[in-house]
Amino acid sequence: MIESDRPREIVLGVSGGIAAYKSCEVLRRLREAGHHVQVVATRSALEFIGAATFEALSGRPVMTGVFENVHDVEHVALGRRAELVLLVPATADLLARMTQGRADDLLTSTLLTARCPVLAVPAMHTEMWEHPATVDNVATLRRRGTVVLEPASGRLTGADTGPGRLPEPPEIAEFARLLLEWGASTSAGGTEPFPLPRDLEGRRVVVSAGGTAEPLDPVRTLGNRSSGRQGYALARVAAQRGADVTLVAGTIADLDPPAAVDLRRVQTTREMRDAVLDASKAADVVVMAAAVSDFRPTALSAGKIKKGEEPPSIPLEFNPDILRELVTEDVPRRLVVGFAAETGDEHGSVLDYGRAKLERKGCDLLVVNAVGAGKAFEMEDNEGWLLGADGSSMSLPMGSKAALAARVWDAVAERLP
Ligand code: CTP
Numbered sequence: 001m002i003e004s005d006r007p008r009e010i011v012l013g014v015s016g017g018i019a020a021y022k023s024c025e026v027l028r029r030l031r032e033a034g035h036h037v038q039v040v041a042t043r044s045a046l047e048f049i050g051a052a053t054f055e056a057l058s059g060r061p062v063m064t065g066v067f068e069n070v071h072d073v074e075h076v077a078l079g080r081r082a083e084l085v086l087l088v089p090a091t092a093d094l095l096a097r098m099t100q101g102r103a104d105d106l107l108t109s110t111l112l113t114a115r116c117p118v119l120a121v122p123a124m125h126t127e128m129w130e131h132p133a134t135v136d137n138v139a140t141l142r143r144r145g146t147v148v149l150e151p152a153s154g155r156l157t158g159a160d161t162g163p164g165r166l167p168e169p170p171e172i173a174e175f176a177r178l179l180l181e182w183g184a185s186t187s188a189g190g191t192e193p194f195p196l197p198r199d200l201e202g203r204r205v206v207v208s209a210g211g212t213a214e215p216l217d218p219v220r221t222l223g224n225r226s227s228g229r230q231g232y233a234l235a236r237v238a239a240q241r242g243a244d245v246t247l248v249a250g251t252i253a254d255l256d257p258p259a260a261v262d263l264r265r266v267q268t269t270r271e272m273r274d275a276v277l278d279a280s281k282a283a284d285v286v287v288m289a290a291a292v293s294d295f296r297p298t299a300l301s302a303g304k305i306k307k308g309e310e311p312p313s314i315p316l317e318f319n320p321d322i323l324r325e326l327v328t329e330d331v332p333r334r335l336v337v338g339f340a341a342e343t344g345d346e347h348g349s350v351l352d353y354g355r356a357k358l359e360r361k362g363c364d365l366l367v368v369n370a371v372g373a374g375k376a377f378e379m380e381d382n383e384g385w386l387l388g389a390d391g392s393s394m395s396l397p398m399g400s401k402a403a404l405a406a407r408v409w410d411a412v413a414e415r416l417p
Pocket of ligand 1: 293339
């Protein structure tokens with residue numbers, strides 16, 4: 001078991017916005033992961049969601065005011081006990097009260113006493129998110145160490161759309177886990193860098209994810225296995241570190257679009273090539289996490305290929321190598337990161353094959369995963385090595401795909417001019 005997966009004491013702060021209903025789903029996920037969750041709701045949050053819902057899901061009474069359980073001095077005890085404070089949603093009003101250091105209810109008092117990571121997940125109308133007051137408050141809170149997520153864009157309460165939408169609950173749970181993993185490694189006496197610094201602000205990043213699929217006929221495809229989870233985690237983490245992210249996704253598992261990311265869907269390798277090269281024109285970094293299909297049928301059958309007496313032979317031809325094109329393209333130099341899924345054999349280890357691939361592909365960094373039964377593919381967690389063209393090599397310990405992504409971005413940020 002990974003240390004971060006041991007049960008933790010989490011305060012889930014809920015403030016009064018329509019997105020409060022999604023906090024129930026976040027709560028359910030945290031409980032399913034085995035954590036103890038204390039819901040601290042503002043009075044206005046309880047106008048949106050009844051306390052009974054939170055109580056049934058958390059197995060604990062909901063707390064709101066500083067005058068409940070006074071003998072336990074809850075406004076201090078809660079903050080001291082918490083290993084993570086998660087604010088879902090964080091309304092403009094809550095962000096403003098946090099910035100001022102107010103202690104006018106149990107949630108803000110708890111925030112003043114907590115010394116653990118605080119993850120604020122804003123949700124509000126675009127005008128409120130973009131108002132200079134909110135922009136300043138978010139900048140102040142980030143400077144003080146609070147992780148304030150970028151909201152998603154999309155449908156808001158009414159028919160209006162724009163940035164301000166709460167990221168989807170699985171994404172919030174992924175970032176909560178990332179902060180718990182980080183907390184675990186620092187409390188173990190390590191000197192881990194913080195996983196979500198705003199060090200990619202002003203950078204343009206392209207990430208490819210998932211597999212590509214080449215149609216053989218109207219119903220069949222030739223493709224690569226990939227859930228897309230690692231590429232999605234790379235895109236999510238980069239966006240929350242401030243980058244302007246384009247995610248080019250091929251065939252993937254059932255994943256929600258990451259918040260604050262420009263998502264482009266493709267199917268074939270040639271479509272992926274065009275989308276990646278186009279988005280990469282102005283990019284500082286390109287990460288090819290996709291499992292790209294190396295071959296395609298020479299011809300697409302217009303009708304369904306019939307079973308017949310014998311299995312058909314399907315002639316194949318090579319697809320373009322996107323990574324090779326990226327490193328040989330005649331454009332201003334950008335940092336290119338490749339991925340390699342390898343198995344070792346009697347001729348060499350996974351790392352030997354990874355090092356050879358790094359040289360062959362000519363990229364700056366290569367993430368090497370050992371694959372095989374129960375490893376990497378379709379798994380929640382991942383591990384491997386990060387090899388540099390400069391001869392460097394770093395182990396990527398077993399952890400969430402977001403944690404692996406954070407380490408990759410650390411290495412990228414170090415190498416950016
Ligand atoms: N890649 C690519 N275009 C291809 C094939 C692979 O851009 N046509 C990228 C992948 O996204 C990955 C890296 O190259 O970042 C390595 O992928 P892999 O499939 O391991 O490389 P191959 O060159 O196909 O090597 P192998 O002979 O081991 O299959």
